[in-house]
Amino acid sequence: MSFLLNCLTNTKHPLSKPITQPAISIQLLSMQKSLVSITDYSKEEMLRILDYAAEFEKNPNQHILDGKVVATLFFEPSTRTRLSFETAVNRLGGRIIGFSDASTSSSSKGETLKDTIKMVSNYADLIVMRHPLEGAARYASEVAKVPVINAGDGSNQHPTQTLLDLYSIRKTQERLTDLNIYMVGDLKYGRTVHSLLMAMAHFKPTFHFIAPDELKMPNEYKQFCDEQNIPYFEHKELNENINEADILYMTRVQRERFTDLMEYEKVKNVYTLKSKMLENTRNNLRILHPLPRVTEIDYDVDDSEKAYYFDQAQNGLYVRQAVISCSLGLL
Amino acid sequence: MSKTENKQVKIVAAIKDGTVIDRIPSDKLFKVASILHIEELSNQITVGNNLESQELGTKGIIKVSDKFFSDKDINKIALIAPNAKLNVIRDYVVVEKKTLKLPSVLEDIVKCGNPNCITNHEPMMTRFHVEDNHTLTLRCQYCERVMSGDEVKIL
Ligand SMILES: [Zn+2]
Numbered sequence: 001m002s003f004l005l006n007c008l009t010n011t012k013h014p015l016s017k018p019i020t021q022p023a024i025s026i027q028l029l030s031m032q033k034s035l036v037s038i039t040d041y042s043k044e045e046m047l048r049i050l051d052y053a054a055e056f057e058k059n060p061n062q063h064i065l066d067g068k069v070v071a072t073l074f075f076e077p078s079t080r081t082r083l084s085f086e087t088a089v090n091r092l093g094g095r096i097i098g099f100s101d102a103s104t105s106s107s108s109k110g111e112t113l114k115d116t117i118k119m120v121s122n123y124a125d126l127i128v129m130r131h132p133l134e135g136a137a138r139y140a141s142e143v144a145k146v147p148v149i150n151a152g153d154g155s156n157q158h159p160t161q162t163l164l165d166l167y168s169i170r171k172t173q174e175r176l177t178d179l180n181i182y183m184v185g186d187l188k189y190g191r192t193v194h195s196l197l198m199a200m201a202h203f204k205p206t207f208h209f210i211a212p213d214e215l216k217m218p219n220e221y222k223q224f225c226d227e228q229n230i231p232y233f234e235h236k237e238l239n240e241n242i243n244e245a246d247i248l249y250m251t252r253v254q255r256e257r258f259t260d261l262m263e264y265e266k267v268k269n270v271y272t273l274k275s276k277m278l279e280n281t282r283n284n285l286r287i288l289h290p291l292p293r294v295t296e297i298d299y300d301v302d303d304s305e306k307a308y309y310f311d312q313a314q315n316g317l318y319v320r321q322a323v324i325s326c327s328l329g330l331l
Numbered sequence: 332m333s334k335t336e337n338k339q340v341k342i343v344a345a346i347k348d349g350t351v352i353d354r355i356p357s358d359k360l361f362k363v364a365s366i367l368h369i370e371e372l373s374n375q376i377t378v379g380n381n382l383e384s385q386e387l388g389t390k391g392i393i394k395v396s397d398k399f400f401s402d403k404d405i406n407k408i409a410l411i412a413p414n415a416k417l418n419v420i421r422d423y424v425v426v427e428k429k430t431l432k433l434p435s436v437l438e439d440i441v442k443c444g445n446p447n448c449i450t451n452h453e454p455m456m457t458r459f460h461v462e463d464n465h466t467l468t469l470r471c472q473y474c475e476r477v478m479s480g481d482e483v484k485i486l
Binding site: 037112113114131132133134135136138139153154155156157220 | 445447448449450452453454455471472473474475476477
């Protein structure tokens with residue numbers, strides 16, 4: 001209750017909405033929680049994060065994390081994600097502790113994940129972690145005294161990536177509902193496309209899956225679409241069948257996924273987006289990619305106004321500012 | 332229980348106190364025996380297999396004297412032979428008939444089939460959510476993978 005009062009009376013509070021609408025503040029108390037998997041958030045919670053992210057985009061420098069310590073525990077290196085989270089904390093005035101590589105952490109001395117998390121949750125108000133093993137963040141959220149934000153657990157989840165994808169889609173299309181979402185490349189192992197599919201399911205999408213046989217969208221997700229009455233179409237080739245797309249979500253086709261390397265060589269070039277393929281596409285089409293890219297988008301696409309992947313990465317900052325603040329119960 | 336089955340049960344001697352696990356599909360009998368670790372028990376045990384069964388064609392049966400299995404063990408049987416019947420016997424009388432039923436959550440009963448799952452690397456309990464009772468579809472609480480009953484190892 002004292003928190004709520006604080007939220008309502010704090011005139012320096014950067015975001016006007018919760019101050020004027022106490023009902024929302026009460027709901028928001030429930031968002032003081034970990035974010036491990038995108039399904040941990042309801043549709044309403046996701047939308048609220050996107051609204052806050054839009055506020056942070058207008059004004060990214062705010063002192064709402066004054067006096068807070070955020071631990072960034074990177075049990076495997078991921079410079080891109082770590083810098084984005086740490087920038088988010090810094091721009092909100094918080095402090096950072098942590099490590100960027102497991103070889104410098106106590107886990108290299110054989111300490112269990114549980115012990116590391118227990119120790120860190122004595123020091124920090126929030127843990128942001130990346131780990132090579134699937135389920136590590138869920139387990140950490142169960143043993144930690146403080147909220148945990150999953151910044152990637154093996155090939156399982158990376159929910160802030162999904163939220164920044166949603167943010168980018170909403171920002172470029174000015175809506176989330178009734179969109180034609182085309183997913184291209186590695187749809188079998190690509191965790192970003194699976195999470196995006198689950199998140200977009202709330203917004204009446206039509207999906208098109210473009211992938212080689214080896215990397216097709218798993219049945220589990222197609223079944224999910226059937227259950228939710230979400231139409232989807234499968235294609236093997238990336239060509240003029242993208243003309244109806246609103247969003248083209250490109251992913252990396254990784255060499256190590258192929259048992260037959262000849263097949264990889266063949267497929268690699270078939271799934272490269274070239275600027276001439278965009279000639280008859282919709283004006284509102286935007287191309288997204290979780291980055292880093294290798295060969296799947298030609299450099300000549302970068303100059304197209306439909307290329308959005310660099311702005312998409314920047315949106316990650318605002319979305320992470322919103323997730324961090326909500327996880328700490330500060331919004 | 333049909334007449335022939337009734338006779339069959341009698342073929343495998345009656346026990347005074349203990350547990351009878353009946354209607355085990357013949358091809359699952361030794362698997363059930365192994366997950367219950369009955370080879371480690373010093374109790375009197377009778378095992379019958381390929382007995383006539385109207386429902387199953389043939390069936391297996393396990394009787395263990397003076398042994399009453401925990402719910403955790405019973406749940407394990409449900410993973411392999413969900414239609415088996417478990418009777419608790421006291422003084423030659425069936426005092427309880429237990430229908431095997433998979434609980435909605437399996438705690439520390441099966442090992443995750445995903446080698447990259449945290450549960451296979453940390454000293455911790457596994458937790459699976461039963462998504463579908465009939466097809467035996469399980470979802471690991473940690474790595475979130477969906478697997479079928481045959482893809483997991485019983486602990
Ligand atoms: Zn698992």
